[in-house]
Amino acid sequence: MSQKERLVSYTSTNSYLTLNELTSETQNIWIVFHGLGFLSRYFITYFNGLPPEKNYIIAPQAPSKYYLNNQYKHVGASWLTKEETVRETQNVLRYIDAVMEEEHLPSNKNLIVLGFSQGVSIATRWVASRKIKCEQLILYAGGIPNELTPTNFHFLKKHKTKITALIGNEDEYLDEDRLQKENEKLKMLFGEQAQQIIFDGKHEVKKELINNLVI
Template sequence: MNNQIKNITYKSSNTYETLNSLTKDTKRIWIVFHGIGFLSRFFLKYFNELPENENYIIAPQAPSKYYLNGEYKHVGASWLTKENTEQEKTNLFNYLDAVLANEDIPKSCEFIMFGFSQGVSIAMRYLTHSKLQCNKLVLYAGGIPTELTKNDFEYLNNTEIISILGNSDEYLTPERLTEEKNKLVKLFGENVRYINFNGGHEVKKEIINNLVK
């Protein structure tokens, strides 16, 4: 047998969801990356208590959808796996470039990059690709890709880096916590604000709401 891996290029499409309207009164634009098992429309519910007229939220949709819990009822999605990662990253970046081009974000608004769980790695990798300037980079209960370096983020000017973790997150052992904090320090030095809360691997609306107070 002589198996061969072959690549083809073809057109594809994907959805994304937004919350609120982009108007002259908008103060902040968020791009929010959901965790594994989410769909973008359900992830947006965590942002629905932010002041509607001041916040416009863009939620990209992870492309790989699947049925959750081995049942053919509820659908979730995943951003990347260890299979063919580099090619999938390129596909993702092309999709995210198209999302932002479609939105035509005004430079006058504060810009917030937000990643939860698996979405943390996507937010950070996309920043290294796009070189987007953002006012806040929010890293919520997710792992930092090992390939990233301090040089990848030196272009960020006056960006507030915020790390959010639950003190009983089932995915973060003490060893993993130490590892992730060391990565943060390596990338951003002391320029990190740490927010800890009582809870597990979950999104807290009150924490999101407080990010803009």
């Protein structure tokens, strides 16, 4: 007996969350990618301290949901795993394309892309593959995928995108070796365009840091 893996394509439906209203008074549009174990409806609450009349937030939802802590009570989600990463990445990117098509976003607003933890890998892959000309790219406590190169982000230099990496000084997922490698990757990809901010804290989202990003 032999087994053979086969592929099939099908239509899938997924949700996403928005916060505030997109109006003529809106100045900033945020696309925010949550981390492992989050749901978008909880993650988006970290952005409710931003002035609502000036900020419109879109939080895509990772497609793979699972029960947290083996208690079958609280649900989280994952963007990707090491299994079929390339194929699953394309599925995620097509989902984000559908979100953007649904939103019909105007081009005269400041576009801010933020990824937290695992969301950094999605944010950077999306920006690189779709050549998203954003005013800010915020990499919050997450790793940049190894396959990305400086060539993938040359267009951001021309666009004068502000790139900010936020890292907690007590982040339990970043030892000295990992931190050094991520710093080297940041410099290699973005050079002087990137700014690193070390804050007091662990692997956590801090609303005050987010609120200060658009001052």
